[in-house]
Amino acid sequence: MAPQGFRVRVAPLLAAAAIGWLAAGCVSTYLKADVAPTQGNSARGEVRFYKVDGGVRVAAKIGGLSPGKHGFHVHEKGDCSAPDASSAGGHFNPDGAPHGAPTAPRGARHAGDLGNLEAGPDGMARYDRVDPVLDYGQLAGLSVLVHAGEDDYVSQPAGNSGARIGCGVIGKP
Ligand code: CU
Ligand code: ZN
Numbered sequence: 001m002a003p004q005g006f007r008v009r010v011a012p013l014l015a016a017a018a019i020g021w022l023a024a025g026c027v028s029t030y031l032k033a034d035v036a037p038t039q040g041n042s043a044r045g046e047v048r049f050y051k052v053d054g055g056v057r058v059a060a061k062i063g064g065l066s067p068g069k070h071g072f073h074v075h076e077k078g079d080c081s082a083p084d085a086s087s088a089g090g091h092f093n094p095d096g097a098p099h100g101a102p103t104a105p106r107g108a109r110h111a112g113d114l115g116n117l118e119a120g121p122d123g124m125a126r127y128d129r130v131d132p133v134l135d136y137g138q139l140a141g142l143s144v145l146v147h148a149g150e151d152d153y154v155s156q157p158a159g160n161s162g163a164r165i166g167c168g169v170i171g172k173p
Contacts, residue, residue: 031136033144033168035062039083043070043146043166045125048173051136058114058134060127062146062166065119071151071161072127074112074134078141080167088143088167091158094135101153106133112142113159116151142170 031049042064050057060072077089091099092112100109111133117125146166151159 030173031139031170032173033170035060035144035146035166035168036080037064037166038080038085038164041148041163041165045166047144047168047170049134049136049139049170052130055130055132056134056136056139057130058127060117060125060144062117062119062127063122063124064166065117065123065125065146066148067119067121067123069116069118069150070125070165071145071147071149071159072114072117073110073145073147073151073158074114074139074170075143075145075167076112078143078169078171080143080169085143085145085164085167088145088164092138092142094138099153099156099159102129102131104153109133111135111138113151113153114144115153116161117146139170140172144168144170 033047035045037043044064045062047060074092075088076092079087081087091110093110102115119125147161148165149162151161
């Protein structure tokens with residue numbers, strides 16, 4: 001009698017625990033881009049994209065940069081094969097919008113406009129914010145790019161942020 005009663009009461013608890021564990025597994029699912037330097041440059045690191053409430057959390061650690069700001073975007077083609085990463089195409093722009101700041105609403109920025117990385121004196125930049133315009137379901141197979149200069153958020157079509165110094169294709173980790 002006792003073992004049976006035990007089983008009846010514990011099984012739902014184990015099921016609930018399993019569901020909780022699975023849900024936690026879903027939350028930690030992400031897409032990753034390994035950023036490698038383009039020819040003659042040294043930008044290198046990792047960008048992770050997490051599906052979260054309110055959009056996509058973008059978390060990046062990129063080194064090998066000159067101190068200061070560097071344009072940071074999702075580009076439309078998952079192809080970093082050209083020595084200057086021109087193969088990655090333009091900014092990811094499914095809304096047909098102009099280039100803008102990451103704080104601009106949908107329709108007033110490219111979905112791929114993530115703004116700037118800001119590197120410290122050690123050449124290392126960290127970036128972690130939730131983007132409300134990017135769609136997690138559209139990211140696999142695109143690319144993420146780091147530029148030599150600052151994105152001014154105004155110049156068209158790409159913020160005048162200069163050469164492409166790092167590139168990574170977005171995919172499953
Ligand atoms: Cu770019
Ligand atoms: Zn743009």
